[in-house]
Amino acid sequence: METPVAISSDAEARIPSPEPLSNLFLQRCRVSADRIAGYSKIDGRWVGFTWAEARLAVEEIALGLVELGARRGDRIGILSSTRREWGLADQAITCIGGVTIGIYPTLTQSQTRYLIEHADVHVIFVEDRAQRVKVLEALGDRDVRVILFDLEEHEPSAETGRRPSVAPAPERTIALSALRRMGAKHRLEHPEEFERRVAENKSTDVVTYVYTSGTTGEPKGAMITHANFHYVVHATSMLVPYSGERSLVFLPLAHSLQRYVSYLALIADVEAYYAESIEKVPDNIREVHPTCFAVVPRVLEKIHARVMTQGRAGPNWRVSVFDKSLAAMSVAGQALREGKEPGLRARLGRGIANRLVGDRIRDGMGGRVKFLGSGSAPLPRDVHEFFEDLGIPILEGYGLTETSAPATLSTLSSRRIGMVGRPIPGTYVKIANDGEILIKGPGVFSGYYRNEEATKDAFTEDGWFKTGDIGRISREGFLQITDRKKDLIITAGGKNCAPQPIEGALKRDMLVAQAVVIGDRRPYLTALLVLDAEASKGVARDAGLPEGTGPEELAASPRVRARLDAHVAKVNEALPRYEQIKKWDVLPAEMTIESGELTPTMKVKRRVVYERYGDRIERLYQT
Numbered sequence: 333m334e335t336p337v338a339i340s341s342d343a344e345a346r347i348p349s350p351e352p353l354s355n356l357f358l359q360r361c362r363v364s365a366d367r368i369a370g371y372s373k374i375d376g377r378w379v380g381f382t383w384a385e386a387r388l389a390v391e392e393i394a395l396g397l398v399e400l401g402a403r404r405g406d407r408i409g410i411l412s413s414t415r416r417e418w419g420l421a422d423q424a425i426t427c428i429g430g431v432t433i434g435i436y437p438t439l440t441q442s443q444t445r446y447l448i449e450h451a452d453v454h455v456i457f458v459e460d461r462a463q464r465v466k467v468l469e470a471l472g473d474r475d476v477r478v479i480l481f482d483l484e485e486h487e488p489s490a491e492t493g494r495r496p497s498v499a500p501a502p503e504r505t506i507a508l509s510a511l512r513r514m515g516a517k518h519r520l521e522h523p524e525e526f527e528r529r530v531a532e533n534k535s536t537d538v539v540t541y542v543y544t545s546g547t548t549g550e551p552k553g554a555m556i557t558h559a560n561f562h563y564v565v566h567a568t569s570m571l572v573p574y575s576g577e578r579s580l581v582f583l584p585l586a587h588s589l590q591r592y593v594s595y596l597a598l599i600a601d602v603e604a605y606y607a608e609s610i611e612k613v614p615d616n617i618r619e620v621h622p623t624c625f626a627v628v629p630r631v632l633e634k635i636h637a638r639v640m641t642q643g644r645a646g647p648n649w650r651v652s653v654f655d656k657s658l659a660a661m662s663v664a665g666q667a668l669r670e671g672k673e674p675g676l677r678a679r680l681g682r683g684i685a686n687r688l689v690g691d692r693i694r695d696g697m698g699g700r701v702k703f704l705g706s707g708s709a710p711l712p713r714d715v716h717e718f719f720e721d722l723g724i725p726i727l728e729g730y731g732l733t734e735t736s737a738p739a740t741l742s743t744l745s746s747r748r749i750g751m752v753g754r755p756i757p758g759t760y761v762k763i764a765n766d767g768e769i770l771i772k773g774p775g776v777f778s779g780y781y782r783n784e785e786a787t788k789d790a791f792t793e794d795g796w797f798k799t800g801d802i803g804r805i806s807r808e809g810f811l812q813i814t815d816r817k818k819d820l821i822i823t824a825g826g827k828n829c830a831p832q833p834i835e836g837a838l839k840r841d842m843l844v845a846q847a848v849v850i851g852d853r854r855p856y857l858t859a860l861l862v863l864d865a866e867a868s869k870g871v872a873r874d875a876g877l878p879e880g881t882g883p884e885e886l887a888a889s890p891r892v893r894a895r896l897d898a899h900v901a902k903v904n905e906a907l908p909r910y911e912q913i914k915k916w917d918v919l920p921a922e923m924t925i926e927s928g929e930l931t932p933t934m935k936v937k938r939r940v941v942y943e944r945y946g947d948r949i950e951r952l953y954q955t
Contacts, residue, residue: 347566347758350559350774352533354427356598361387369597370581370604371620372416378605378620386420389512391526393424396515398525400455400477400506404429404532407541409448409456410586411435411463416606417481417508418585419594421457426558428529432540433553434586436932437463438925443551445470450782451541451553457481457508464505478505535559541781542588542733553781556588560736563774565595567756571743572727574600577702580622582607584932589707592737593626614696621698629711630934632704632726633839636715639693640842641866657685658721665721669749690722703727703744707737707752708933710813712836716749728752730811732799734790735759736775740811751810761811762796768817769803770796802830819938821851827910829857834903834911841899843867843892846923848941849913850949856914858952860945861896862922863887871895887918915952919945 365384372379381389402408408425410432412418425432433451435444437459444466448456457479458464464480519526539561541553574596581604583590597604605620607613613631643654660681664674674682694701703725711728719726729741730752740761742753755761759773776797779787791797802820803813815830822828831849838847838859846862863883872881875891886892896916904912923929929940942949 346570347563347774350535350562352426352530352535352537352558353539353561353595353598354423354530354533354558356562356595357390357423357427358387358527358530360598368603370416370419370606372606373608373616381416386423389420390423390427391519392512392515393421393508394427394515394529395518395522395526396511396513397424397428397430397455398529399514399518400511402428402430402455404529405431406455407431407433407451407453409433409435409451409453411437411444411456411467412459412481412585413437413609414582414585414590414606415459415481417457419604421479422585422591422594426533426539427526429533429537431538434540434542434584434591436584436586438932440928441466441470447543447551447553448474448476455479468504476504479508479511480505481508533558535562538778540591542586542591544733552783552786554588554733554777555779555781556733556736556777560775560777561592561595563758564592564731564736564738564756565599567758567775568729568738568741569596569600570757571741572703573744574602574624577602577623578605578620579603580605580607580613580616580620580625582610582613582616583626583628587708587933588731588733588737589626589628589933593705617698618696621700623700623702624704626705626707628708628934629706629715630709632706632711632715632719633845635697636718637842637845637864638866639696639718641864641870643689644842645870653688657689658718660685661690661721662717665717669720693722694724697724705729707731709935710832710836712839713750714840720749730813731775734777734797734799735771735773736777739771739773739775748806748808748810751806751812753811754809755811761805763803763805764792764798766817767802767804767814769799769801769811769813771799772796821849821857822853823851823857823910824853824855825910829911834907834913835859837903837906838900838913840903841896843871843895844899846936848923848936848938850942850952854953857911858949859900859913859916860941860948861887861916861918863918865922882920883918884920917948917952919948 361383366382368380369383369386370381397408408430410418410421422432433447433453435447448470453476455477456467458467460482464478467478535558537558538555539558540556542556543551543553579602581590581594585591585594594604596602605622607616644651664678664682667674667678701724705727707729711726716726725744725747727742727747729738731737731739738756739759740753740755747753759771759775762770764770770792772795800817801813802815802817803811805811815832819831820828821831829851834849835847838844838861843864844861845864848860849857850860851857863886868883868886871892872886875889877886877889887896900913900916923936923941925932929937931937
């Protein structure tokens, strides 16, 4: 029986009527002209830029695009890592009625070509020379102008190693600084045009195509409107207080989660610090002391694994202090989560543990974090509890590209570990008879670009969006995600198994960084494990193995094999027989975005893994 979850009409009524994001941007620039909008690191220093400076840059970029012939509805690409220029280009495209096509820089040349051709892109912003080479090779003779963020106007634009069929770069590439100068000249000649174009925008206009990860096929371009993002920004800001926040921005802006977070700054009191790179995030966190930021679970898992590895290295007395400190914080944290006041012993233990361990961990995260937002994938329970015990609340949310990011959200006053919050004001969630989560609300997208069949398949006959996720709703109205519908394993014996909870349990040993459970139409379940690089060093040392021992050689060590066998056996104890892991193997390398085994948001591409390691999988099923 389907279970609806309704939101009070009062909460829904407080959400302002939808309007274009470009209106929100100009309003913010007028009201907060002299306030800092964000920071970028330039020549080793964090340099701020005001909303007035952002307005000037956006207007010049927008009118520069007009000079290049951009028209309303044109699809304009951005292929870059997360940086200030990404946001400025996005706002400029939005202001002239264009449609932003965010392209992950980790995509291959063929994947990049597919998106450019599918969206019919004629202008594209790219980050650097390496990305320009990839784009020009992907384009062939296609008539597309390339705007390069990092190209100085005096630098030569010619590329080496390009196919003869590709037009010379100088005819196709322009520096962002040159584009801005073109826009400034256009503004002098047509001083009213920018605001006139902004005024033509409607809330029902499509503002972006956000392409899905393509874990099961070609990416689909979800059409998101101004009204979709306007709604989720206002609905979620009602639930989470933002007051003088500073946020580190590092997730891909091509993804709907970070894009939604960036639009929050249009109405909320948040300063954005753009991380130098994903590799520099730990350093940048310590430098800027953020109060909040958005993460995907894999980031938190890595922080947790690093802390556990470092804490359990060294002499026995230090390891004992570390373990006892975590235990003391866990006891107090569990009491608080149950609504109880920790006892005197627990409070004293927690106080000592904080001084010995907790403060150092929090300082490593900047020392000022009020809360973190987590989405895009389930967060393992032990990792969530770890941060909560440290006094760092994790606000888990749930949503998809097609819901413009969050459809449910936990709050500081209302959250449950293992749950992803309640529906945000104005959104409705229910569970279908087969367990699939269905969503209806103002954040739901308008369909897939040039794919009517997929659009039709995405909705029920009565208009509910089919998420493809399996879940349940608690009596308190909290949503719990159990697995992806397409990931469900049906064994040869007809038993349904959800792999994600099992994979989460396997990753609870700090030696296991990644896990993939296999077993569809098979007689039993098996697992492919990836060993954590940092933890492996200590384990190899303890096992008397030489430095640099590879993961397969490490797993072959009797001592390490026994440890992993014991861990898998412990996981199996909590599972019914048909969900237990009968055999396992260790992969030779980490699954990464670059290797094609993870999506840009760090979700496993199961089909790729199955194909790449097919021989290993078959050996696990040989008697």
